[in-house]
Amino acid sequence: MARTNRIWKLRKRPVGDVSEGDLELVEEPVPALNDGEVLLRTVYLSLDPTNRIWMSDRDQYMPPVEIGDPMRGGGIAIIEESRFDGLEPGDIVNTGLGQWALYLVKPGSEVNKLPQIPGLPLTAFMGPLGMTGMTAYFGLMDIGKPQPGETVVVSAAAGAVGSMVGQIAKIQGCRAVGIAGSDEKCKWLTDVAGFDAAINYKKEDVGAALDKHCPDGIDVNFENVGGEIMDTILTRLNDFARMPLCGLISSYNATDPVPGPYNFSMLLMRHVTLKGFIVTDYIDRFPEGMQAMGQWLMEGKIKFETDVVEGLENAPAALDRLFTGKNLGKLAVKVSEPG
Amino acid sequence: MARTNRIWKLRKRPVGDVSEGDLELVEEPVPALNDGEVLLRTVYLSLDPTNRIWMSDRDQYMPPVEIGDPMRGGGIAIIEESRFDGLEPGDIVNTGLGQWALYLVKPGSEVNKLPQIPGLPLTAFMGPLGMTGMTAYFGLMDIGKPQPGETVVVSAAAGAVGSMVGQIAKIQGCRAVGIAGSDEKCKWLTDVAGFDAAINYKKEDVGAALDKHCPDGIDVNFENVGGEIMDTILTRLNDFARMPLCGLISSYNATDPVPGPYNFSMLLMRHVTLKGFIVTDYIDRFPEGMQAMGQWLMEGKIKFETDVVEGLENAPAALDRLFTGKNLGKLAVKVSEPG
Numbered sequence: 001m002a003r004t005n006r007i008w009k010l011r012k013r014p015v016g017d018v019s020e021g022d023l024e025l026v027e028e029p030v031p032a033l034n035d036g037e038v039l040l041r042t043v044y045l046s047l048d049p050t051n052r053i054w055m056s057d058r059d060q061y062m063p064p065v066e067i068g069d070p071m072r073g074g075g076i077a078i079i080e081e082s083r084f085d086g087l088e089p090g091d092i093v094n095t096g097l098g099q100w101a102l103y104l105v106k107p108g109s110e111v112n113k114l115p116q117i118p119g120l121p122l123t124a125f126m127g128p129l130g131m132t133g134m135t136a137y138f139g140l141m142d143i144g145k146p147q148p149g150e151t152v153v154v155s156a157a158a159g160a161v162g163s164m165v166g167q168i169a170k171i172q173g174c175r176a177v178g179i180a181g182s183d184e185k186c187k188w189l190t191d192v193a194g195f196d197a198a199i200n201y202k203k204e205d206v207g208a209a210l211d212k213h214c215p216d217g218i219d220v221n222f223e224n225v226g227g228e229i230m231d232t233i234l235t236r237l238n239d240f241a242r243m244p245l246c247g248l249i250s251s252y253n254a255t256d257p258v259p260g261p262y263n264f265s266m267l268l269m270r271h272v273t274l275k276g277f278i279v280t281d282y283i284d285r286f287p288e289g290m291q292a293m294g295q296w297l298m299e300g301k302i303k304f305e306t307d308v309v310e311g312l313e314n315a316p317a318a319l320d321r322l323f324t325g326k327n328l329g330k331l332a333v334k335v336s337e338p339g
Numbered sequence: 340m341a342r343t344n345r346i347w348k349l350r351k352r353p354v355g356d357v358s359e360g361d362l363e364l365v366e367e368p369v370p371a372l373n374d375g376e377v378l379l380r381t382v383y384l385s386l387d388p389t390n391r392i393w394m395s396d397r398d399q400y401m402p403p404v405e406i407g408d409p410m411r412g413g414g415i416a417i418i419e420e421s422r423f424d425g426l427e428p429g430d431i432v433n434t435g436l437g438q439w440a441l442y443l444v445k446p447g448s449e450v451n452k453l454p455q456i457p458g459l460p461l462t463a464f465m466g467p468l469g470m471t472g473m474t475a476y477f478g479l480m481d482i483g484k485p486q487p488g489e490t491v492v493v494s495a496a497a498g499a500v501g502s503m504v505g506q507i508a509k510i511q512g513c514r515a516v517g518i519a520g521s522d523e524k525c526k527w528l529t530d531v532a533g534f535d536a537a538i539n540y541k542k543e544d545v546g547a548a549l550d551k552h553c554p555d556g557i558d559v560n561f562e563n564v565g566g567e568i569m570d571t572i573l574t575r576l577n578d579f580a581r582m583p584l585c586g587l588i589s590s591y592n593a594t595d596p597v598p599g600p601y602n603f604s605m606l607l608m609r610h611v612t613l614k615g616f617i618v619t620d621y622i623d624r625f626p627e628g629m630q631a632m633g634q635w636l637m638e639g640k641i642k643f644e645t646d647v648v649e650g651l652e653n654a655p656a657a658l659d660r661l662f663t664g665k666n667l668g669k670l671a672v673k674v675s676e677p678g
Contacts, residue, residue, distance in 0.1 A: 059574060061608045226603070235398060245607050260599025264565070268584050268615035269400045276607035 003030040003039075003080075006312055008071045008100035014055055016255045017323065022055070023071060023100075023316045030103045033083045038108040040077035040095055042335040045312065046126045047073070047319050048160075049224075052252040061278050071100040071315075074131070076114070076122055078338055084108020092116070092338060094125060100315050102335060120297070122338060123306040127160055127330040128293045131279050136164030137289040138282040139244035140222060141172075143275045148173030150219035153210070155229050156249060157198065158185035159322070160304075160330035164293075165222045166195045167302050174220070177213045179206065179229060181325030188328060192303050202325075207232045217241075226250045227258075234263035243267075243274040253323055305329025342369040342378075342419075345651055347410045347439035353394050355594045356662065361394070362410060362439075362655045369442045372422045377447040379416035379434055381674040384651065385465045386412070386658050387499075391591040400617050410439040410654075413470070415453070415461055417677055423447025431455070431677060433464060439654050441674060459636070461677060462645040466499055466669040467632045470618050475503030476628040477621040478583035479561055480511075482614045487512030489558035492549070494568050495588060496537065497524035498661070499643075499669035503632075504561045505534045506641050513559070516552045518545065518568060520664030527667060531642050541664075546571045556580075565589045566597075573602035582606075582613040592662055644668025 005028050014022040033039055054065050054072050065072050075098065079091040086108065087093070093111040098104045114125050127133055139161075146152055152169035156162045157178025166176035166189065178189045178198045186198035197213035199206055206229055210218070217238035223230055226248035237243075251258040267274060282289065296302045307327040309318040312335045321327045344367050353361045372378055393404050393411050404411050414437065418430040425447065426432070432450040437443045453464050466472055478500075485491055491508035495501045496517025505515035505528065517528045517537045525537035536552035538545055545568055549557070556577040562569055565587035576582075590597040606613060621628065635641045646666040648657040651674045660666045 059602075059605065059608060061578075061610070239400075248604050248607060251604060257601045258604075259601055260603030262596045262598055263398075264599030264603070265587050265590060265597075266398065267613065268587060269398060270615065271400070271617060271620060272615050274606065274613045276609065276611050278610060281610060 003103060004028070005030045005101055005103040007102075008312070008315055010055060010065045010067055010069060010071055012067060013057060014052075016253050018052065018055065018316055018319055020316075025313060031105055033081055033105060035083050036107055036109070037105055038079050038084050038087050038111065039081040040093065040098070040104045040106060040111065041080045042095070042098070042102055042104065042312070043076045043078055043092070043338045044123065044126060044308075045073055045075040045100060045315060045333040045335050046130070047315065047322065047331040047333060048132070049247055049249045049252060049322050051319060052323070072097060073100045074098050075332065075335075076125055076338075077104065077111075082108060087111070087113060092122065094130070100312070102312060121306075123308070123330060123332060124297065124304065126332055127304040127306060128164055128297055128302050129290060130330075132160035132330060133164050133293050134282060134286055134289045135246060135279040136161045136168060137293055138279065138285065139246050139277055140165050140168050140220070142282065143244035143273075143277060144220040144222060144242050146172040146174045146220055151175040151177065151214045151216055152220040152222065153177045153179070153214065153218050153233055154222040154224065155179045155233075156224035156247070157189055157195070158328050159224065161246060162222070162224055163189070163193055163304065163329060164302070167193055169220070170194050171296060171301055175214070177210070185328055188305070201229060207236075210236050220244075222246060224249060226261075231261045231263050234261055234266040237266060237270045237272055240271045240273075243272055245274055245276040249323065307331045309333050311335075342442060343367070344369045344440055344442040346441075347651070347654055349394060349404045349406055349408060349410055351406060352396060353391075355592050357391065357394065357655055357658055359655070364652060370444055372420055372444060374422050375446055375448070376444055377418050377423050377426050377450065378420040379432065379437070379443045379445060379450065380419045381434070381437070381441055381443065381651070382415045382417055382431070382677045383462065383465060383647075384412055384414040384439060384654060384672040384674050385469070386654065386661065386670040386672060387471070388586055388588045388591060388661050390658060391662070411436060412439045413437050414671065414674075415464055415677075416443065416450070421447060426450070426452060431461065433469070439651070441651060460645075462647070462669060462671060463636065463643065465671055466643040466645060467503055467636055467641050468629060469669075471499035471669060472503050472632050473621060473625055473628045474585060474618040475500045475507060476632055477618065477624065478585050478616055479504050479507050479559070481621065482583035482612075482616060483559040483561060483581050485511045485513045485559055488514075490514040490516065490553045490555055491559040491561065492516045492518070492553065492557050492572055493561040493563065494518045494572075495563035495586070496528055496534070497667050498563065500585060501561070501563055502528070502532055502643065502668060503641065506532055507635075508559070509533050510635060510640055514553070516549070524667055527644070540568060546575075549575050559583070561585060563588060565600075570600045570602050573600055573605040576605060576609045576611055579610045579612075582611055584613055584615040588662065646670045648672050650674075
């Protein structure tokens with residue numbers, strides 16, 4: 001049975017926001033499997049801010065996607081064919097690093113079969129039990145080292161990572177304050193996710209709101225955004241604050257050099273520990289993170305949302321939702337049905 | 340015997356560089372001692388970049404000096420009178436936090452008697468065995484965590500802290516590369532202090548020189564300066580580099596907001612750990628640092644220079660040497676004779 005793949009390829013490097021024509025959806029025959037390989041059909045494609053970094057030739061944590069190559073991405077897939085012992089057609093897996101494509105051929109050793117847990121939607125494996133959940137867990141726990149009674153602030157708080165950070169902070173006995181870009185998101189953060197306070201940076205004076213909601217200063221700043229909001233947070237850090245540096249979304253679409261924080265000196269004055277990290281730094285400890293997050297999910301202590309866009313053809317346009325503040329929770333593209 | 344003190348008081352906050360008239364040298368009678376107090380006569384006044392921070396009302400790690408108050412500073416003094424058990428006239432002590440003054444009255448419990456070591460000049464207690472030595476030791480060892488074979492870069496390398504950092508790095512089996520502001524300093528760094536290479540940032544292309552002298556990238560950036568030099572270093576950091584943030588001298592005299600590093604995102608992309616610190620964070624571990632530095636001094640593995648300016652009246656003008664790159668090694672003002 002000859003299958004036809006649909007693959008988004010990078011045609012040129014975006015300047016600023018991703019525009020129509022930067023990527024091209026092409027059709028290609030799916031190659032035959034070699035021993036040890038599996039054929040995956042993508043069910044959900046995960047869209048993440050880091051995808052935008054990969055499209056640029058800026059200095060980054062892994063090589064950029066080359067012009068003409070398939071766009072890099074990951075998600076959840078179903079096994080269509082297998083020449084790898086231990087994976088059968090119908091198995092649902094995490095693709096690891098894959099492509100923005102309907103089909104993908106990979107060594108079976110590089111994909112992980114997902115457990116089937118009654119009542120738990122597949123999307124949980126892109127959220128609390130996926131890369132974004134692990135990012136939140138290890139960034140906060142290992143770098144942020146939250147102590148009971150401390151105040152944790154997180155930017156992009158209604159995103160896939162930020163929403164987990166605040167909820168884990170609450171579980172650790174901290175005060176959790178989120179910064180997000182709409183009243184709807186802020187309401188979700190306080191009413192559903194249990195944050196102590198949420199700040200709508202598009203409507204509020206962030207500094208004044210932080211002063212109000214963080215009366216004892218800020219002990220942990222889980223940084224996702226950078227720019228002005230980070231600057232505003234820096235002057236409110238307590239001595240010996242910790243700052244997991246997870247992302248700098250505000251600069252990913254920039255076309256000109258972006259100055260670092262004007263209040264950079266606060267890192268010195270307040271004895272701050274800042275650590276840049278990529279979730280794969282913690283890959284050896286994922287079982288610990290999965291165990292903790294799974295337990296909290298089962299106990300109802302972690303809520304999560306998924307923002308699903310239908311159809312692989314809509315992936316490039318959907319990515320923009322991350323930079324315009326449109327998504328609540330994990331952004332994903334539904335590519336095909338899980339069965 | 341009524342003594343007359345001479346004290347530099349802060350008259351107004353400097354704008355940019357410290358100017359004549361920002362401080363005023365006043366004469367006052369020395370007050371009588373209470374029980375538990377000692378009268379100190381300053382021998383050496385230590386001048387450090389942080390003095391300039393204390394003159395400003397910017398957000399900082401301790402309260403600024405108030406207008407009209409004596410300028411804050413520390414150094415080495417001799418006990419003139421004592422009403423404290425354990426300190427006698429003639430004892431040489433470290434003043435701890437003191438003043439830019441000839442005399443100082445302090446609780447005897449807040450000053451430390453210095454050991455007399457044959458062949459070791461008093462100035463060693465402001466250098467390798469003083470605050471600057473402890474700054475270098477703990478910043479490099481505790482935050483930088485240098486491993487044999489790694490490359491350590493230090494800015495303001497011919498200063499009191501930087502010159503120690505490179506020498507400790509060499510003792511740890513690292514490659515040490517210093518950045519300084521004159522050929523004379525660079526020559527001292529390589530020929531006397533044993534650095535592997537030194538870069539004169541006033542004459543050389545720092546980026547190209549770093550590429551040449553750090554062929555395996557940079558594992559530890561001991562940051563004293565900030566600004567463009569820091570930006571140039573950031574893009575050359577290796578994955579999982581460490582960055583003790585000790586000072587940002589380039590911004591201390593600034594009159595306008597100073598942008599943070601344009602390459603701030605490298606902290607994320609390269610998984611960097613940055614930690615701002617003040618030497619007093621390590622006060623409980625000073626004995627360890629003194630032991631190590633003392634041992635290395637005795638073994639001839641640590642060289643140090645002192646740049647001594649004569650006369651308390653010259654203190655404000657001398658401070659400027661730190662910001663114009665005039666001093667080699669520890670800058671101090673000789674205020675009176677140690678006897």
